[in-house]
Amino acid sequence: GAVVSQHPSRVICKSGTSVKIECRSLDFQATTMFWYRQFPKQSLMLMATSNEGSKATYEQGVEKDKFLINHASLTLSTLTVTSAHPEDSSFYICSARTGRPGTIYFGEGSWLTVV
């Protein structure tokens, strides 16, 4: 099946710094990618939807200036957490959709710890 790779799988950063998480579709072109955040023992919360070459669409309540999403190519989307704070510590998962109606594939997720 199709593969979506997320990197890094775990990252620790200092408070106030920025950190970037990459999401790559390895064997297909993803016209749309999605970024989720998952708090402990909770469900996946959609943060934003990104389409290649256009601005991301953020869900209500998600700070677009804090969580910068770039979908520069059909195989790569990045999430940058700017000026990270300890409350940004979480598990972040991306997913990518093939064509239409398409199938959605998930990355392995990334653990972010802000100290």
Next chain:
Amino acid sequence: AQTVTQSQPEMSVQEAETVTLSCTYDTSESDYYLFWYKQPPSRQMILVIRQEAYKQQNATENRFSVNFQKAAKSFSLKISDSQLGDAAMYFCAYRSAKGAQKLVFGQGTRLTINP
């Protein structure tokens, strides 16, 4: 906006027995998809089963089957011959057939398999 509700935060079943996980959803759309995802401790999202709303026949995948009641907006997952490896969080998800086709997840059900 669409919503997905899983009313069972936790379920347990004896190994080799059958268990049913409940899911209801709310939508005004007629064309959509429903999914069950499994999330083991690794946090990788694994697609268990998928149902197209236009299909009356319930989807089955080996030991996994669904009971799709479109009028009642109900989508339960039945796991037969439960195995220790089935222990995980299970998420019910809705996806519109139009627009961005983002996944909307329920709160999740933690399934424990008792040996």
